[in-house]
Structure formats: C-alpha cells, structure tokens
Amino acid sequence: MLQRPRFQIAAKALILLTLALFLYTRLADGTLFFYINQRFMAYTVLAIVGLVAVAISYRAATGSADGATHSHHAVTWGGLALVLLPVMLGVLVPPQPLGAAAIENRELAVSAQPHNVLPAAVRAAAQKDAIDRNLLDWFNAFSASSNAAQEFAGQPVDVIGFVYHDERLAADEVLVSRFIVSCCVADANVVTMVVRQPDAATLEDDAWVQVQGVLEPGEFNGAPLPVVAAQSITPMAMPDQPYLYP
Amino acid sequence: MTVERPDAAADVAASPLPNPRARWLRWVLTTLLALAALTAIFYDAFVNGDGLPYLYQRVQTFVTIFLGIFIEAAPFLLAGALVSGLIAVFVDQSAIDRYLPKAALPGALIGGVMGVAFPVCECGVVPVVRRLYEKGLPLSIGIAFLLAAPVVNPVVILSTYSAFGWGPIFVGRIVFSFLIAVVVGLIFSRAKPEEVLLPAVSQAHHDACCHVHDHDHHEHAPAPLGRRFAQAFALAGDDFLDMARYLIAGSMLAAAMQTLVPQSALLAVGQGPVISVAVLQALAFVLSVCSTVDAFLALAFAGAFTTGAVIAFLVFGPMVDIKSSLMFLGVFQRRAVAYLIVLPLVLSLLMGVWWNLNLGW
Numbered sequence: 181m182l183q184r185p186r187f188q189i190a191a192k193a194l195i196l197l198t199l200a201l202f203l204y205t206r207l208a209d210g211t212l213f214f215y216i217n218q219r220f221m222a223y224t225v226l227a228i229v230g231l232v233a234v235a236i237s238y239r240a241a242t243g244s245a246d247g248a249t250h251s252h253h254a255v256t257w258g259g260l261a262l263v264l265l266p267v268m269l270g271v272l273v274p275p276q277p278l279g280a281a282a283i284e285n286r287e288l289a290v291s292a293q294p295h296n297v298l299p300a301a302v303r304a305a306a307q308k309d310a311i312d313r314n315l316l317d318w319f320n321a322f323s324a325s326s327n328a329a330q331e332f333a334g335q336p337v338d339v340i341g342f343v344y345h346d347e348r349l350a351a352d353e354v355l356v357s358r359f360i361v362s363c364c365v366a367d368a369n370v371v372t373m374v375v376r377q378p379d380a381a382t383l384e385d386d387a388w389v390q391v392q393g394v395l396e397p398g399e400f401n402g403a404p405l406p407v408v409a410a411q412s413i414t415p416m417a418m419p420d421q422p423y424l425y426p
Numbered sequence: 427m428t429v430e431r432p433d434a435a436a437d438v439a440a441s442p443l444p445n446p447r448a449r450w451l452r453w454v455l456t457t458l459l460a461l462a463a464l465t466a467i468f469y470d471a472f473v474n475g476d477g478l479p480y481l482y483q484r485v486q487t488f489v490t491i492f493l494g495i496f497i498e499a500a501p502f503l504l505a506g507a508l509v510s511g512l513i514a515v516f517v518d519q520s521a522i523d524r525y526l527p528k529a530a531l532p533g534a535l536i537g538g539v540m541g542v543a544f545p546v547c548e549c550g551v552v553p554v555v556r557r558l559y560e561k562g563l564p565l566s567i568g569i570a571f572l573l574a575a576p577v578v579n580p581v582v583i584l585s586t587y588s589a590f591g592w593g594p595i596f597v598g599r600i601v602f603s604f605l606i607a608v609v610v611g612l613i614f615s616r617a618k619p620e621e622v623l624l625p626a627v628s629q630a631h632h633d634a635c636c637h638v639h640d641h642d643h644h645e646h647a648p649a650p651l652g653r654r655f656a657q658a659f660a661l662a663g664d665d666f667l668d669m670a671r672y673l674i675a676g677s678m679l680a681a682a683m684q685t686l687v688p689q690s691a692l693l694a695v696g697q698g699p700v701i702s703v704a705v706l707q708a709l710a711f712v713l714s715v716c717s718t719v720d721a722f723l724a725l726a727f728a729g730a731f732t733t734g735a736v737i738a739f740l741v742f743g744p745m746v747d748i749k750s751s752l753m754f755l756g757v758f759q760r761r762a763v764a765y766l767i768v769l770p771l772v773l774s775l776l777m778g779v780w781w782n783l784n785l786g787w
Contacts, residue, residue, distance in 0.1 A: 196663055203497065215494040220501075227501035230508065234666065237659035240652075258453050262671045265678075266496045273489040281483035282490075286689050298589070298725070363719035365494035366684065426722060 193235040195263055200231035202267045211275040213421045216364045277422035278359050278368055280344045280385040286370050301426060310335040315358045316424045319371040322405060329397040329404040337408050339373065340390045340416065343383045348401050354380040356391050356408075361423040368423070374400050374407040383413065390414045452755065456675050466686050484685055492681035495749065498716060499549045499673055504666055506550025510557035511662030515654050519561050519634045530566045534611035537570030538604045541579040547717050548576040548750045549673060553665040556757045559627050562634030565619055570611030573770060576717040576744035577603035586740070589721035595728070598737040598781065599721075606741060606773045613769060614762075622762040672756050676749030680714035683748065687712065702735040703778035707771065710743030717744035734781035742774040 203224055206212045212224060302324040305317035313321065318339065322328040341356035349355065357372035359365070375391050376398070383389065391413050398407030468481065527533050546554060555563075555572045576582065578600060590596045620628045649657070689709070706727060715723055724739050731739075746767050754763045 192663055192667055195667065199500070203500070206497070212497070214490060215497045220498060223501035224497060227504050230501070230504045231666075234504075234508075234659045234663040237656040238663060240656035241660035259667070259671050262456075262674055263667055265674055266493055269489050270493055273486055276486050276490065278487060278490055279483075281480075282487045282685075284688070362722045363716050364498035365491050366498075366680065366713060367715045367719060367723050369723075 189238050191260060193238045195260060196231045196235040198264065198267055200228045200235070202270060203228050203231075206270070206275070210420055213423070214275050214277040214365075217361050217423075217425050218421065219425065220363065277418070278365055279342055282359070282368070283344050283357065283370055286368070298426070311338050313337075313339070314424060315339050315341055315356070315371045315373060316360060316426065318373060329399075329406050332395045332406045333397050335395045336393075337373075337395055338390070338392050339408075340388065340419065341373070342385075342418075342422075343387045343389060344372070344385055345381075345383075349374065350376075352376055352378050352380050353407070354383055356389060359423045360426055362426055365423075371424070374398060374405070375410050375413070376407055377410040377413055380410075380413075388416050388418045390416050448760075452760075460675070460678060466682070488681050488685040491684050492677050495677040495680060495714060496674060499677070499749070500670070502547050502549045502716075503553070503669055503673055504662070506546055506553045507662040507665035507669065508659070509544070509546070509550070510553040510665050511658040511660070513554070513557045513561065514661050515658040517561060522558070522561050522563055522634075526563070526567060528564060530564075530612055530615035533564050533567040534570040534608040534615065537567035537572075537611050538574040538608045539578060540567070540571045541575030541577070544571075544575065545579040545581050546575055547579075547582075548744050548747070549716075549753070551575045552672075552750070552753045552757060553669050556627055557665070559619075559623055559757070560630035560634065562631055564615070565617065565622060566611040566615035568611075569614045569766070570607045572607075573610055573745045573766075574604055574607035577741070578607075582717050582721075582744070585718050586721040589725050590728075594733060594785070595724075595737055595740070598733075599740040602737060602741045602774070602777050603744070606770055606777070607745070609773060610766070610769045614765075617762075622758055624757060624759060627757060669753055669756055672753040673749055676714065676747075676752035679752070680712065680748040683712045697732070699732060699734065699782035700775075700779050702732045703738045703775055703782065706731055706735040706739040707742050707775060707778075710739045711747050713743070714747040714749045715743065720744065732778075732782045733785070734778035737781060738774045738778035741777065742770055745770045745774075 203212075206215070207221070207224055207228070212221060216224070298320075301316075301320045305313060305320040306324070308317055318337070322332070325331050339356065341358045344355045344357055346355050353374055353376050355372045356375050357370050359368040360371055361368050373391075375393070376396075391408060391410050393408040393410040393412075395406040396409050397404065399405060400407070472481070527536060541551075544551075544554065551572055555568045558571075559565075559568055583600060586596050586599055614622065619631050622628075623631060710720070713720075713723070720740060720743050724736050727739065728736055751763060751767050754766055758766065
C-alpha cells in the first residue's frame with residue numbers, strides 16, 4: 181500500500197506537517213530556547229512556514245490528471261519512522277535544558293587566556309557595573325585580567341545559575357554555572373563561578389539559584405581565581421532562557 | 427515534470443528501490459550504529475554511574491543535544507531542498523553545459539568559489555549538489571562546491587572575521603578550505619560518475635550530460651508558473667524528507683558521542699605539532715557544529731592548541747563531520763563517501779602539520 185502514489189504523497193505531506201507542528205509547539209511554549217540560540221528563532225519560524233508550504237504544494241503539484249511528479253526516492257516505512265524520530269523523542273522525553281549531567285562531559289571554564297575571548301565581549305563586560313554582570317560577563321572580565329584573584333576582590337556579585345557539585349571543591353563550596361550557546365546546544369560551553377557558603381552541601385544539583393555576595397581571592401583546581409563569598413543563595417525558578425548567548 | 431526526462435521516470439517506476447540490497451544494508455548499518463550508541467549509554471549508566479536516575483539524565487542530555495542539532499539544521503536543510511527544487515524546475519540542463527567549464531581544473535576552481543553565489547552551509551549544500559549532479563554537473567565542480575561552500579561563503583567569512591579578526595587563522599581557513607576542496611575535486615575528476623554517484627543520481631546525471639536533449643523543450647508546453655512553483659516545492663519536500671533521514675541519523679550519532687565521550691578526554695590527549703592537529707580534527711568531526719558558528723567555538727581552543735590545529739579544526743569540520751558524512755550517503759556511493767572523508771582529513775592534517783612546523787605557533 182505504501183507504494184501507491186496517492187498514499188505516498190499523503191504520507192509525505194503528513195510527515196512534513198507533523199514536523200512543522202512539532203516545531204511550532206516548541207516555539208509556542210518557549211522550550212525552543214532549550215535547544216538553540218535565540219538569534220536563530222527566526223529560522224525556525226521560516227522552517228515552519230516552509231514545511232507547511234511544501235506540504236500543501238504536494239497537493240497542487242499532483243492535483244491535475246497527469247500526476248507527473250515522480251520521486252527518485254520512494255518512501256519506506258523505515259524512512260518514515262526515522263524522519264518522525266525527533267518528534268517521537270521530543271514527545272516521549274519531556275523538554276529540559278542542559279544541566280549538571282551535561283557538565284560532566286565538558287570543560288569547566290572558570291577563566292580563559294586573554295586571547296581566547298572576544299575583545300568586544302571583554303569591553304562590554306568592563307562597561308557594566310559589577311552588580312549587573314552575569315556569569316558570562318564575569319568570565320570575560322576574569323579572562324582579560326592577569327591577576328583576577330586580587331584585582332576583583334571586594335566587588336559585589338549578583339548572578340543566577342544552576343548548582344553543580346564538583347569533586348575538586350571544598351565542602352563549603354559549590355559551582356554556580358550557565359551554559360553558553362552560540363548556535364545550538366551542540367556547541368554549549370559552561371561558564372561557572374565558585375561560590376562559598378557554609379551550607380553549600382545542602383544545595384541540590386541542577387537547582388536554580390540567585391547568588392549575592394562579594395568576591396574574594398580563592399582557587400579552583402590549583403589555579404588562583406576570585407570566588408564568591410555568598411551572603412545569600414536564593415532558590416528560584418529556571419529562567420525563561422536558561423542559556424546565555426555570547 | 428517539464429524538465430525531467432520521461433525515460434528516467436519510467437526507470438524509477440519500474441524499480442522503485444534501485445539496488446535494494448545496498449539500501450537494506452545501509453539501513454541495517456544505521457540501525458546497528460544507533461543500537462551501539464544506546465548500548466554504550468546503558469553501559470555507561472550502570473557501570474560508571476549510579477543506575478536509573480543517572481541514565482535518565484543522560485538520555486535527557488542526549489535528546490536535548492540531538493534535538494538541538496536537528497532543530498538548528500532543519501531550516502538550512504529545507505532552504506537547500508528548496509533551492510534544489512527550484513533548480514530542478516527552472517534551471518535548464520543546457521545552461522550547465524553552456525556556462526560551466528568541462529575541463530577538470532577550471533571546473534574545480536569554479537566549484538571552489540561557487541559558495542559565494544550560493545551561500546549554503548554544510549546541511550543545505552548536499553541536496554543542492556545532488557540536484558546539480560542530476561542536471562549533469564561535472565563531478566569535479568560538484569565535489570569542490572560541496573567541500574568549499576560551507577566555508578567560502580559570505581556568512582562564514584564574516585563570522586570567522588568577527589571571531590579571529592584579520593590574521594593567519596582567518597586567511598588560512600579560507601585559503602586552505604578552497605585549496606583542499608579544489609584538490610579533492612581534481613582527484614574526483616578522474617573517476618567515472620557511475621562509480622561515484624548513487625545509481626539513481628548517476629542515471630539522471632548520465633541522461634543529462636551525455637545525450638542530445640534538445641527535444642526536451644518541445645515535448646510539453648511549459649506548465650503555468652504557479653504550477654511549476656508547486657512542482658518545485660513538492661520536489662523540495664521529497665529532497666527534504668530524503669536528506670532528513672541522514673541528518674537525523676547523523677545528529678543522533680553526534681549527540682551520542684557528545685553524551686558519552688568527555689571533551690577533556692580528547693583535549694587531554696595532547697599537544698605537539700602533529701597530535702594537536704589530529705585531536706582538533708577528531709573534535710570537529712564529533713561535534714558536528716554548524717560552520718557558521720564554529721569559529722566562536724574554535725576561539726576557546728586558540729590558546730591551548732597550535733595554530734595549525736585550530737586552522738585544521740576550521741577547515742576540516744565544515745567539510746566533513748558526523749552529520750554531513752551521513753548525508754553524503756544520500757548522494758554518493760559508500761566508497762566515494764570514504765574518499766570524501768579521508769581525503770579532506772589527510773589533506774587538512776598535512777596542512778596543519780606543515781603550518782606548525784614551518785610557520786611556528
């Protein structure tokens with residue numbers, strides 16, 4: 181039955197519409213930003229429009245008597261299943277942004293060499309007041325400094341991120357991090373700050389928190405760097421956009 | 427179809443699955459790879475982790491990365507498919523004969539810069555190349571276009587410039603991407619299309635390039651414009667669905683690698699003029715990041731790795747990565763795909779090592 185042309189065309193159009201609908205639901209409930217940089221949202225909108233247009237044109241192209249549109253590539257059941265796989269996985273596994281589980285596989289960036297960050301990003305970070313800087317701004321500011329641990333000591337910090345316990349930390353320390361996504365989550369990197377508080381151990385991995393405190397010299401993994409002496413760690417809901425964009 | 431040859435249509439109707447064994451084998455291979463990835467995830471969870479919750483988080487990470495790559499790439503694949511559909515309906519085969527050189531070297535050189543006119547990334551370029559082959563494009567032009575277009579195009583040139591500025595990495599990336607694409611195109615110009623292209627593509631290619639085909643124009647009166655657009659869109663839908671299978675299989679593999687292989691394991695392997703190049707090539711292959719943003723990613727490695735290695739990352743990654751090499755399977759025969767992976771790999775490795783040894787860090 182699958183080889184009958186009319187059925188083929190209907191199946192193809194249906195799959196394209198399903199994909200479009202899937203993308204639309206992710207766009208509508210905001211979970212699209214769990215997957216890609218906000219900047220690319222317009223492309224997703226265009227893709228939805230394009231998929232619907234293509235699905236509809238199957239009908240227009242084959243509506244007349246000759247039915248001339250032929251495919252080089254007949255659809256098979258395996259092919260259909262594979263194309264619907266993103267939708268199936270997306271429906272079966274509830275959408276969730278990258279979190280503590282994904283950190284384990286990545287390099288933790290507490291600071292970088294000065295020539296590894298965009299000069300423009302460093303300037304942007306430097307222009308912000310300390311209290312307005314997010315984790316990425318702090319990362320850029322630390323990276324541009326040759327002696328960050330001393331230079332930034334005493335500055336106030338107010339950042340949000342999720343909690344991750346790293347083995348290399350002391351008992352009263354925790355990492356508060358965010359993922360940086362330039363394009364999609366495949367290129368995600370972590371920026372992180374070491375946060376010090378006596379009851380840090382009670383915080384759960386992946387919990388979102390707002391950290392307020394003051395920078396003081398410290399170290400991570402043997403390298404000196406500023407750490408946050410927390411005055412308050414307030415639990416909060418995950419922000420609408422869990423990632424930061426460079 | 428106004429411009430498709432009627433006998434090609436008859437061929438397809440007679441054998442809807444050309445070479446069913448190869449097709450079957452490809453599916454088995456894909457399934458096996460997916461199974462292997464799943465097994466590795468389970469093994470990882472129960473031997474290295476702490477059971478079910480850990481496994482669940484891993485699966486969630488895997489799904490997020492997989493959907494990330496797919497959602498990011500789908501619009502670009504659709505754009506490529508639409509260009510391909512429009513070419514199928516509106517570009518005359520004789521235009522390719524008339525305006526593009528037949529000889530290998532000028533052909534490869536033209537193919538290397540065609541990306542400036544068709545700014546497509548590595549997902550969109552594949553259906554466009556397949557369609558152009560069906561229109562009789564010479565092999566060398568298509569290969570050079572396929573490999574060079576993801577880098578030698580305005581968008582990527584701009585993003586590389588904004589990440590690295592004017593300097594050796596910026597110039598090296600563009601020049602070497604172009605050179606390697608041209609060299610691989612030249613190598614392929616010695617092959618026969620039927621050895622390289624999949625049977626369906628090669629049949630259409632043969633009909634287009636090697637027959638007298640001016641009677642094509644007189645067979646039908648051209649269909650009304652609206653209907654031709656509808657045909658172009660329907661062909662784009664076929665192309666999208668066909669290529670999406672490879673994109674999805676490739677995104678799954680790439681996501682599995684990212685979930686299972688710690689980046690630190692790769693990055694810790696090493697320095698040195700040769701190893702560093704190979705490590706970043708492996709990373710580029712595994713990450714399967716879109717060529718428009720990989721420059722920003724490479725920035726993070728710029729200090730820790732040799733310059734030759736960073737350029738190899740930026741040259742090799744856009745040409746070949748997990749998802750694009752799977753998509754090549756929709757156009758080329760398996761042996762040709764192997765060449766398409768190995769030749770850029772070896773050439774960009776040589777380029778990176780040469781850079782490290784002769785131009786220093």
